[in-house]
Amino acid sequence: MHDNEHVNEIDRVLRGYETGRDGLVSDSWRRCVETYGMDPTRPDPAHIVTDAELRQHREQSERLIATARSGLQALFRQVAGQNYVLLLADAKGVCVDFFGDPRFEDELRRAGLYLGSDWTEDLMGTCGVGSCIVTGEAVTIHQDDHFGLAHTPLSCTAAPIYDTCGQLAAVLDISLLRSPSPKSSQNLAMNLVTASARRVEMANLMAMTRREWVLRFSISPEFLEVDPDAAVALDGSGRIVGMTRGARDCLAQDMPDGPLGRRIDEFMELSVDDLPDLMRGRPTEERVLRLKDGRGMFGHAIAPQAPRQTRLRPAQTLPGGLSSFAGPDPALQQLLDHAARLAPTSIPLLLSGETGTGKERLARAIHMCGPKGRAFHTTRCAGAEPAAFSELVDAKPGTLFLRGVEDLGPQSQAALLDLFEQRDDLRTVASTRTDLATLRDIGALRPDLYYRLAGASLTLPPLRHRRDFGWLLDRLLRCRSGGELRLSAAARADLEGRDWPGNIRELAHVLDVAAALAEGAVIDLPELPRPSATRCDPEAPGTDLEALLEACGWNMARAARRLGVNRSTVLRRMRKAGLAPTN
Numbered sequence: 001m002h003d004n005e006h007v008n009e010i011d012r013v014l015r016g017y018e019t020g021r022d023g024l025v026s027d028s029w030r031r032c033v034e035t036y037g038m039d040p041t042r043p044d045p046a047h048i049v050t051d052a053e054l055r056q057h058r059e060q061s062e063r064l065i066a067t068a069r070s071g072l073q074a075l076f077r078q079v080a081g082q083n084y085v086l087l088l089a090d091a092k093g094v095c096v097d098f099f100g101d102p103r104f105e106d107e108l109r110r111a112g113l114y115l116g117s118d119w120t121e122d123l124m125g126t127c128g129v130g131s132c133i134v135t136g137e138a139v140t141i142h143q144d145d146h147f148g149l150a151h152t153p154l155s156c157t158a159a160p161i162y163d164t165c166g167q168l169a170a171v172l173d174i175s176l177l178r179s180p181s182p183k184s185s186q187n188l189a190m191n192l193v194t195a196s197a198r199r200v201e202m203a204n205l206m207a208m209t210r211r212e213w214v215l216r217f218s219i220s221p222e223f224l225e226v227d228p229d230a231a232v233a234l235d236g237s238g239r240i241v242g243m244t245r246g247a248r249d250c251l252a253q254d255m256p257d258g259p260l261g262r263r264i265d266e267f268m269e270l271s272v273d274d275l276p277d278l279m280r281g282r283p284t285e286e287r288v289l290r291l292k293d294g295r296g297m298f299g300h301a302i303a304p305q306a307p308r309q310t311r312l313r314p315a316q317t318l319p320g321g322l323s324s325f326a327g328p329d330p331a332l333q334q335l336l337d338h339a340a341r342l343a344p345t346s347i348p349l350l351l352s353g354e355t356g357t358g359k360e361r362l363a364r365a366i367h368m369c370g371p372k373g374r375a376f377h378t379t380r381c382a383g384a385e386p387a388a389f390s391e392l393v394d395a396k397p398g399t400l401f402l403r404g405v406e407d408l409g410p411q412s413q414a415a416l417l418d419l420f421e422q423r424d425d426l427r428t429v430a431s432t433r434t435d436l437a438t439l440r441d442i443g444a445l446r447p448d449l450y451y452r453l454a455g456a457s458l459t460l461p462p463l464r465h466r467r468d469f470g471w472l473l474d475r476l477l478r479c480r481s482g483g484e485l486r487l488s489a490a491a492r493a494d495l496e497g498r499d500w501p502g503n504i505r506e507l508a509h510v511l512d513v514a515a516a517l518a519e520g521a522v523i524d525l526p527e528l529p530r531p532s533a534t535r536c537d538p539e540a541p542g543t544d545l546e547a548l549l550e551a552c553g554w555n556m557a558r559a560a561r562r563l564g565v566n567r568s569t570v571l572r573r574m575r576k577a578g579l580a581p582t583n
């Protein structure tokens with residue numbers, strides 16, 4: 001099809017003519033023009049997110065990527081030699097894992113079939129990943145089904161992957177740079193991609209619900225054990241606590257809220273006490289399930305694999321980004337448990353900790369676990385003018401993250417209080433590297449503001465005190481190399497022994513350098529950058545604090561940054577030396 005024919009067809013569809021195009025594609029074209037204000041003739045080059053953004057996307061979907069990887073590898077082997085490219089995109093449309101023929105790397109990158117490419121519909125127009133995210137269904141967007149002319153050579157077939165709560169978690173896409181012209185040539189791709197997505201959901205459900213019963217079911221007894229149609233996880237009372245998308249479709253297609261939280265006996269002639277009879281050991285043909293609507297299926301029950309833990313909320317039940325925030329460190333797990341409970345409330349939060357300990361990241365994770373559809377506003381307090389707060393009077397309701405709140409000058413403190421007078425729908429989460437109560441006591445922070453900010457306090461430990469250091473190290477390394485790099489024992493011991501004054505930020509930079517320098521699969525001592533200058537102790541003899549403060553215009557925060565310590569240490573030392581703060 002010529003370019004102007006494509007543009008004319010879009011125009012006709014928009015004017016309500018039937019052109020024989022799939023309804024799903026016409027709907028998407030309408031969104032592209034009417035909602036996103038796009039123009040099909042505008043060249044839309046591939047949009048690849050930055051390395052730092054990609055790292056964030058990968059970290060957020062790390063568990064799913066790990067689960068999906070072996071499924072993707074198997075699928076890639078099935079289609080090897082046929083020039084297919086496989087993409088795993090997260091729920092935001094960014095490609096977080098990728099399998100393609102390295103010989104075509106440049107061409108694939110230009111076409112956006114690459115790690116880090118952003119395929120959201122409002123950015124790239126009608127496309128496999130983007131339209132799958134909007135509709136929640138498997139789609140084939142074949143050649144000139146694409147909205148933008150830049151993408152019309154491609155053929156993309158994408159299937160959604162849902163998490164155990166029925167939320168869209170990722171999209172599996174199989175694409176071709178060039179394809180035969182009939183759309184039906186992609187039917188096999190559609191079967192492959194939907195079957196793979198189903199298997200990834202199944203593996204994810206098994207991994208996430210080890211402490212529950214899992215009931216798998218299938219219409220055909222032959223496939224029950226090897227490739228069942230659907231599965232649910234059931235708690236001890238028979239309540240559905242997890243499911244695959246197939247289970248939702250099979251049990252509760254017409255229920256807007258789905259089957260989650262309901263008891264299995266609402267849908268089947270079955271109670272938890274019957275589950276042992278459905279375990280492997282009895283012939284498949286005897287393991288019949290009767291659905292309430294009269295349908296019959298075959299069932300396979302798998303007993304809980306680990307005993308229930310009731311004392312502390314287990315790490316894997318923490319919601320969203322909180323679950324991947326820390327590893328096996330009991331104090332941090334308790335902090336995250338508190339964060340999860342506080343997230344849905346509007347209580348102001350004060351997050352304390354040294355620089356780079358993850359306060360902003362925690363603030364974002366808490367926001368994500370709070371009420372949906374709210375905005376996240378960030379204000380860096382160092383140097384913030386009062387206008388920065390008065391402008392927020394018109395901000396969308398949501399979270400107001402105040403970064404480094406100890407650096408607020410007196411006029412900005414007043415402006416912030418004014419803002420609070422006018423807006424009670426902004427939930428504040430403030431981060432500080434110092435002890436705010438001390439600042440209040442010495443008059444550097446208004447007490448009325450202090451009490452407005454410090455509803456509940458969470459203190460992040462410095463990296464050198466974290467008991468999950470090894471976990472964090474492996475996780476950051478995996479995000480940088482997709483599991484292809486590891487540390488030698490000597491390099492690991494060296495990193496474990498460091499002081500880390502810059503905390504996780506410093507560790508991340510060290511690993512960036514090491515990953516860039518590594519020649520093989522192992523990072524050894526020579527690839528590790530030396531530790532930054534050891535921390536300067538303002539109490540050490542020879543440190544002329546007054547001169548330093550003079551040089552920093554008596555700005556305690558600036559002096560603390562120059563020394564690599566926190567502001568309360570500078571304050572303590574000032575008091576000891578009889579030096580008075582100027583504000």
Ligand SMILES: Nc1ncnc2c1ncn2[C@@H]1O[C@H](COP(=O)(O)OP(=O)(O)OP(=O)(O)O)[C@@H](O)[C@H]1O
Nearest residue numbers: 325326354355356357358359360361362431504505
């Ligand atoms: N739990 C974590 N897992 C992986 N990366 C993390 C984690 N926590 C923090 N990071 C990374 O460490 C860096 C510093 O984190 P962040 O900006 O949240 O720290 P901060 O305490 O707010 O720092 P500052 O006080 O200097 O503003 C960021 O790149 C962040 O992505």
